[in-house]
Amino acid sequence: MNDGMHAWQRNSNHNRMIELQANPVTAVAGGDVQLSYFGASCFRIKSPNGITVMIDPWRNHPSGKWDWYRGDFPVVPVDICCSTHAHFDHDGVHQPDAHVVLDRPIGEYNFGDVKISCIADKHCSTAPPGSFYDWPEMYLKTAGIDARPPNNPRQFDNTIIIIETGGLRIMHWGDNRIDPNPHVWEMIGSVDVALLPIDASMHILSYEQADEIASKLGAKAIVPHHYFMWDLVQRSSTLLTAEAYVADRDHIETGAPDYTFSERLISAWQGKVVHFGEHVAFEKPPLADASSSSQDWG
Numbered sequence: 001m002n003d004g005m006h007a008w009q010r011n012s013n014h015n016r017m018i019e020l021q022a023n024p025v026t027a028v029a030g031g032d033v034q035l036s037y038f039g040a041s042c043f044r045i046k047s048p049n050g051i052t053v054m055i056d057p058w059r060n061h062p063s064g065k066w067d068w069y070r071g072d073f074p075v076v077p078v079d080i081c082c083s084t085h086a087h088f089d090h091d092g093v094h095q096p097d098a099h100v101v102l103d104r105p106i107g108e109y110n111f112g113d114v115k116i117s118c119i120a121d122k123h124c125s126t127a128p129p130g131s132f133y134d135w136p137e138m139y140l141k142t143a144g145i146d147a148r149p150p151n152n153p154r155q156f157d158n159t160i161i162i163i164e165t166g167g168l169r170i171m172h173w174g175d176n177r178i179d180p181n182p183h184v185w186e187m188i189g190s191v192d193v194a195l196l197p198i199d200a201s202m203h204i205l206s207y208e209q210a211d212e213i214a215s216k217l218g219a220k221a222i223v224p225h226h227y228f229m230w231d232l233v234q235r236s237s238t239l240l241t242a243e244a245y246v247a248d249r250d251h252i253e254t255g256a257p258d259y260t261f262s263e264r265l266i267s268a269w270q271g272k273v274v275h276f277g278e279h280v281a282f283e284k285p286p287l288a289d290a291s292s293s294s295q296d297w298g
Contacts, residue, residue, distance in 0.1 A: 029167030059092035071285030084174025197226035
């Protein structure tokens with residue numbers, strides 16, 4: 001009953017999209033673009049005309065034996081939901097109440113004042129410099145699966161997603177490798193906001209690699225994600241916070257789960273870090289829930 005997508009069980013419908021379709025809006029530069037953080041690698045982007053795009057909603061491992069999160073992802077209404085790759089901390093696209101689902105998309109999608117460009121490449125398959133863990137080697141030894149491209153299994157593919165709206169280009173790196181095929185850089189082009197996986201365990205990127213990507217793409221803003229959050233992410237994830245990276249760079253602490261970008265605001269920025277910290281755009285599970293579980297919360 002509950003395998004696969006859950007949309008058939010919902011009472012909602014896509015009447016909103018029919019209305020937007022009948023009264024199309026065009027993309028214009030200069031509007032406000034709201035970025036909201038949902039923990040892990042999940043963000044919601046709201047266009048100047050109110051169209052919402054969510055990227056990488058998370059879930060716990062479907063085996064039930066490797067929980068990373070305290071509780072379930074919230075049932076958030078969203079217009080378009082995307083996933084960069086088929087790992088449980090990125091592919092919970094069935095959980096938000098989405099009109100459109102783009103799971104591991106490749107190519108382009110346009111709706112209203114939003115353009116989504118999706119570029120196929122590969123998941124990080126080498127341990128970044130300074131990482132405490134050699135994940136590919138551990139995975140090979142424990143699961144017998146070689147994550148190295150080009151003949152990796154599906155879960156080690158990755159799609160880089162670029163959202164264009166309000167005159168801004170916002171790139172979600174997913175868990176992509178640091179050295180994609182050369183044509184990938186050309187396809188990405190320049191970006192205004194780079195959403196990059198950054199934490200002190202260097203689970204995907206080292207600090208230097210994150211800076212290298214941002215510099216190569218001319219990013220005006222860098223937004224860390226994929227980091228530990230004491231009251232949402234389990235210690236068994238082995239993730240650490242992004243605080244050390246943030247502290248050493250020109251940065252803004254949002255103090256809230258939402259931050260509004262615009263062309264005018266960031267026009268003079270150069271690699272400024274925007275950090276959501278422990279703020280997420282939903283109510284976290286109560287800490288009291290920990291007493292009823294066998295998981296390590298502390």
